[in-house]
Amino acid sequence: MAVIETSIKQHTIVSDFKEITKMGLSLSVVFSSVAGYLLGADQVSLKILLLLALGGYFMVGASNAFNQIIERDLDVLMDRTKNRPIPAGRMTVNTAFIIAVIFTILGIGILYTINPKTAMFGAISIFLYTSVYTPLKTKTPLAVFVGAIPGAIPFMLGWVAATNNFGIEPGTLFAIQFFWQFPHFWAIGWFLYDDYKKGGFFMLPTGKRDRGTAVQTIMYTIWTVLVSIIPVFGFTGKLYLSPIAAVVVGLLGLAMVYFAFRLFKEMSAIAAKKLMLASVSYITLLQIVYVADKFLRDLWI
Known part of the structure; x- marks a missing residue:
């Protein structure tokens, strides 16, 4: 009986840890970061790739933990969040804060070893x-605009991890995911x-x-699609999209536009949930197409 109780307790601790750091969201962010690295790298370094994945995971996990600490009194009011570790009473604020601080130090520290x-x-x-988007969520719809920046x-x-440089190429990648957030x-x-x-x-x-x-x-949605195919015109430095890949991205975008019109x-x-699912599919497949297009072009060259 003691063994059963221990395994249940361990499972609860693991589940709460996953939820306080939003592991699923953190892993999707890692996916985006890895895609960006593969696009920027002339030669892929498994060491930097691993550091980027770990640093990115800790970075997002820290943000989510701080967010849940700040919003704990509001989370208890909503059905989708009332069973989170803090509002449900399974985790103290101090414990969550320790996790958030450790994740912040690890995330920034690991990313610094890649480059400043x-x-x-x-x-x-x-x-x-943590400090701008989260407080604004209860005050103004402009919070989404602010939140789109870290997103x-x-x-x-x-x-940036691959090149130690911020220019038109990472700026374009930023713009794609920025407009997509809305x-x-x-x-x-x-x-x-x-x-x-x-x-509230x-x-x-x-x-x-x-x-x-x-x-x-x-x-x-339309702006997202337009920004996504800009690299095909050769205006974005080393970030280039072949005509075939641009057509694929455009078709994926049309599917998302279709669901946006369905919502209207x-x-x-x-209809809103279908658009949300379409948007997740779009950004994931876009990143796959971008990376596949680059490596297929390299093979041909």
């Missing part, structure tokens, strides 16, 4: 997410509107599930 610029952008991401850093962070988070804000309302969060640009929000979602037409939580 990578560490700087990692630190900026943690600061903006867009991982893709470009990989390029339809993605507005879709989430739409289908979780009632739950967010309980916590302002996520939608007009504050309502109305035509104005739907139109802005369409606009930012149906004005429903179901």
